[in-house]
Amino acid sequence: MTPDLHEHHRHPAHRCLAGTMILLASLIMFAPLPAVAEYGDVVINKRAEKAGMRPVIFPHWFHRIRFRCRVCHTEVGFEMRAGSNNILMADIIEGRFCGKCHNNKIAWGPQNCQLCHSGLPGLESGVRGGPSTGGPGKW
Amino acid sequence: MKRRLSELLLVVCFGLLIVACTEPEPSSPSAPEPAQALLSGPERWKTIMEDNLHDPAGPGAKQLQNPAEALFYLPSAFSGNLVRWVEAIEEGYIEPRPSILDNNYEMQVLDLDVIRTRTADMPMVLFPHKKHTEWLECGNCHEWLFKSKRGATRFGMFDVLNGEYCGRCHGAVAFPLVECFYCHSVRREDLKTPVTELEMHK
Numbered sequence: 470m471t472p473d474l475h476e477h478h479r480h481p482a483h484r485c486l487a488g489t490m491i492l493l494a495s496l497i498m499f500a501p502l503p504a505v506a507e508y509g510d511v512v513i514n515k516r517a518e519k520a521g522m523r524p525v526i527f528p529h530w531f532h533r534i535r536f537r538c539r540v541c542h543t544e545v546g547f548e549m550r551a552g553s554n555n556i557l558m559a560d561i562i563e564g565r566f567c568g569k570c571h572n573n574k575i576a577w578g579p580q581n582c583q584l585c586h587s588g589l590p591g592l593e594s595g596v597r598g599g600p601s602t603g604g605p606g607k608w
Numbered sequence: 609m610k611r612r613l614s615e616l617l618l619v620v621c622f623g624l625l626i627v628a629c630t631e632p633e634p635s636s637p638s639a640p641e642p643a644q645a646l647l648s649g650p651e652r653w654k655t656i657m658e659d660n661l662h663d664p665a666g667p668g669a670k671q672l673q674n675p676a677e678a679l680f681y682l683p684s685a686f687s688g689n690l691v692r693w694v695e696a697i698e699e700g701y702i703e704p705r706p707s708i709l710d711n712n713y714e715m716q717v718l719d720l721d722v723i724r725t726r727t728a729d730m731p732m733v734l735f736p737h738k739k740h741t742e743w744l745e746c747g748n749c750h751e752w753l754f755k756s757k758r759g760a761t762r763f764g765m766f767d768v769l770n771g772e773y774c775g776r777c778h779g780a781v782a783f784p785l786v787e788c789f790y791c792h793s794v795r796r797e798d799l800k801t802p803v804t805e806l807e808m809h810k
Contacts, residue, residue: 509781537715
């Protein structure tokens with residue numbers, strides 16, 4: 470009789486353990502996920518909270534209905550990387566970055582603080598909105 | 609003893625699973641909530657007030673437009689914003705402004721497909737310039753991110769997953785990286801003539 474090389478795999482205790490692992494995995498997979506932001510929402514909080522304001526939430530979905538990507542990423546000059554744009558409130562008031570449209574002519578002006586500074590306190594800067602949003606360092 | 613322990617664990621897990629499956633959601637006691645993307649109405653999109661990003665206690669959140677109010681009317685998808693954005697433009701659902709500086713500006717649409725052949729066991733990648741240049745201009749990707757010269761830009765899926773190259777947008781704002789076959793769309797056996805690396809046609 471040839472020795473069964475896989476004897477240890479067949480031990481009932483091992484089978485039970487394997488079953489337990491599968492069950493635990495399925496529990497994790499089907500656990501309800503917490504509510505998340507809309508895909509492409511950007512939290513901008515490099516300075517806001519330090520200055521006593523709520524973080525800014527930038528919704529890509531809202532803007533791309535109204536403007537092609539090139540408007541903000543060429544004409545306004547936003548780099549395509551969360552965190553690489555240094556946006557100061559003074560710039561916006563003087564008509565740079567968001568202020569190129571948010572000037573009471575194309576869109577609401579910078580006096581409407583609460584409409585942009587609408588985030589939950591404590592949010593970290595970055596792109597949000599779904600299981601595949603994250604960018605560098607995620608993996 | 610070991611066996612007893614694992615059997616006990618198994619029973620506990622079964623118990624937990626049954627509890628997890630049967631416990632009704634506090635908000636909808638009748639049925640468990642189906643996955644967000646499988647819903648058909650405006651409830652597919654989280655509202656601003658419950659998206660865990662906006663502060664419901666703040667004055668701004670209740671003044672902002674909810675995603676469903678706009679996105680519900682656009683061609684639907686199963687990932688990202690649940691919107692097929694390119695079709696939304698091509699079929700005239702939306703007409704985003706191409707410029708805020710020049711009222712006569714027109715998008716420079718380029719109809720040129722690029723096939724990336726070195727994709728291991730996956731189908732080859734077809735990159736359609738047309739769909740991209742309806743949103744972007746040449747300079748948004750060339751020459752800093754992608755060189756125009758054939759074969760000059762070498763990157764892999766790992767770079768993309770890390771948010772580089774295609775991953776600058778795909779996985780952040782453009783359709784997410786769970787949609788493998790949107791890009792990996794050309795099967796080798798379907799091409800009549802074999803192509804070399806970065807063959808362009810049309």
